[in-house]
Amino acid sequence: MRYRALIAGLVALCVGFLTACSEEPVSLLSDRTYTYDQIRNTGLANSCPQLPETARGEFSLDSGESYILTDLCLEPTSYFVKEESTNKREEPKFIGAKPLTRYTSSLDQVTGDLILDESGVLTFKEKEGIDFQAITVQLPGGEQVPMLFTIKNLVAQTPGGQNGISTSTDLKGQYKVPSYRGATFLDPKARGQATGYDNAVALPAAADDEEIVRENVKRTPVLDGEIELQVSKVNSQTGEVAGIFQALQPSDTDLGAKEPVDVKIRGLFYGRVEPAV
Numbered sequence: 001m002r003y004r005a006l007i008a009g010l011v012a013l014c015v016g017f018l019t020a021c022s023e024e025p026v027s028l029l030s031d032r033t034y035t036y037d038q039i040r041n042t043g044l045a046n047s048c049p050q051l052p053e054t055a056r057g058e059f060s061l062d063s064g065e066s067y068i069l070t071d072l073c074l075e076p077t078s079y080f081v082k083e084e085s086t087n088k089r090e091e092p093k094f095i096g097a098k099p100l101t102r103y104t105s106s107l108d109q110v111t112g113d114l115i116l117d118e119s120g121v122l123t124f125k126e127k128e129g130i131d132f133q134a135i136t137v138q139l140p141g142g143e144q145v146p147m148l149f150t151i152k153n154l155v156a157q158t159p160g161g162q163n164g165i166s167t168s169t170d171l172k173g174q175y176k177v178p179s180y181r182g183a184t185f186l187d188p189k190a191r192g193q194a195t196g197y198d199n200a201v202a203l204p205a206a207a208d209d210e211e212i213v214r215e216n217v218k219r220t221p222v223l224d225g226e227i228e229l230q231v232s233k234v235n236s237q238t239g240e241v242a243g244i245f246q247a248l249q250p251s252d253t254d255l256g257a258k259e260p261v262d263v264k265i266r267g268l269f270y271g272r273v274e275p276a277v
Contacts, residue, residue, distance in 0.1 A: 219256030225249030
């Protein structure tokens with residue numbers, strides 16, 4: 001009897017461990033309060049607050065008045081990497097990738113200006129917040145693709161004719177993608193853009209050879225990305241909005257040593273609209 005109880009306990013422990021490791025973190029509800037112990041070591045801190053399914057309202061904005069979109073949070077849920085086909089007749093396809101970065105992938109506390117002009121165009125301009133995260137994903141073949149998920153300097157707009165925010169509001173825009181590594185980063189051969197050696201060959205004259213000049217000359221290019229935010233839930237009383245997003249941006253270039261690949265990121269977002277003080 002004692003052995004049966006011991007075996008049952010071990011089975012329960014293993015099942016609980018596997019469940020905790022395999023399940024996605026549950027999203028936070030915006031109308032609930034969580035303690036530190038309820039969030040600690042659960043992955044909930046990486047989840048964006050979400051509105052209930054009954055939040056299907058809308059609210060109007062005054063043209064010319066100043067508003068802010070604050071506490072904007074973007075939580076990635078799936079990643080796709082663009083791969084060239086071995087057959088030249090086939091178009092490149094986006095392949096699903098598995099994130100290797102666990103609980104530090106969400107953007108949070110992002111704030112920006114929200115303006116509705118006279119033609120009914122709603123514009124969001126990102127200003128500050130935790131607006132970047134270093135993420136690495138892995139393709140089915142084992143190849144790992146690092147990237148800097150971000151919405152820096154995002155300017156997103158809706159089509160004209162808007163008078164507020166509803167469940168049919170879509171914001172589209174472009175943003176800047178800084179280099180995954182900074183100018184002071186040194187590669188394994190101590191080469192960097194602002195520090196370290198200029199080259200890693202015995203004869204400095206050979207450093208300009210076409211085969212290795214790209215490895216020697218480090219660069220930190222700032223590239224472009226684009227994103228679409230689709231509002232699907234609105235709480236007209238609190239000004240909260242939530243929905244889904246899809247971003248398309250380049251991956252890391254290894255300080256200019258290789259060409260970036262396109263990465264498609266999908267996930268959930270949450271924010272709150274307030275009058276500007």
